[in-house]
Amino acid sequence: MKPILEVKNIEKYYGNKGNVTKAINRISFDVEPGEYVGIMGASGSGKTTxxxxxSTIDKVTSGRILVNGKDITKLKGKQLSRFRREQLGFVFQEFNLLDTLTIYENIALALTIMKTPAKEIEDRVRSIAERLLIGDILEKYPYQVSGGQKQRTACARAIVSNPSLILADEPTGALDSKSARMLLDSIETLNLELNATILMVTHDAFTASYCKRILFIKDGKIFNELIRGDDSRKQFFDKIIEVVTLLGGDSTNVF
Incomplete structure (x- = not known):
């Protein structure tokens, strides 16, 4: 089966000839359909870059990034906008919901832009909302719901258009421990039940323990890789802590 994502020897430099910073230094990896992959590393390691x-927010200096076999580093203008709209789902630390729209409308927005028929929009929004346990707040506005509910709304918005790849950047960073657990359970549901392909950046070992595979980034390079396999989350968490310790980082959460 062809990978959803292929990252091929990418480099990202900042600065000029006299003062060059290598944020990413020849990184390569693939993500298969239905995988749940985490990226970990200390602050400044290059994981967010x-x-x-x-996500096409930034451009590589060299190398190629392929999604479903298409080199996205060459996309521009309308092609790039269409790719983002149809192929990617985003979940960020800050929820990025529109306060003037209801929860239902926030989730439905991408489908509306894609001119999806109204009946199909309703069916898809309500189906994903029920899976993420937010079916009872669809008529409320973001300011009327909790942080955890906002982030699950962001997850629903990310998956409702059936993107090829969901990108999550520190999705639990703004949540308390209970809300974080509920969100991680929800993301795991998307992965297991809907076969969603997820790539998540996190600094937190507990959050990372939900992944099936983790890439550890150090100084812009892949330092190590862990595959969960048949390990329990607790066993995987312990292995993550060992690598984080080697990296010289820390993990604020305990299991």
Whole structure:
């Protein structure tokens, strides 16, 4: 089966000839359909820059990034906008919901832009809202619901258009521990039940323990890789802590 995402020897430099910073230094990896992959690394390691390049927020200096076999580093203008709209789903630390729209309308927005028929929009929005346990707040506005509910709304918005790849940047960063657990359970549901392909950046070992595979980034390069396999989340968490310790980082949450 062909990978959803292929990252091929990408580099990202900042600065000029006299003062060049290598944020990403020849990174390569693939993500298969239905995988749930985490990216970890200390602050300044290059993990967010990597996600920004994959999401087309930033441009690589060299190398190629392919999604479903298409080199997205060459896309411009309308092609790039269409790719983002149809192929990517985003979940950020800040929820990025529109306060003037209801929860239902926030989730439905991407489908509305894509001119999806109204009946199909309603069916898809209500189906994903029920899976994420927010079916009872669809008529409320973002300011009327909790942080955890906002982030699950962001997850619903990310998946409702059936994108090829969901990108999550520190999705639990603004949540308390209970809300974070509920969100991670929800993301896991999307992965297991809907076969959603997820790439998530996190600094937190507990959050990362939900992934099936983790890439550890150090100084712009892949430092290590862990595959969960048959491990329990607790066993995987312990292995993550060992690598984080080697990286010289820390993890604020305990299991």
């Amino acid at each position: 990597l996600l920004n390049c994959i």
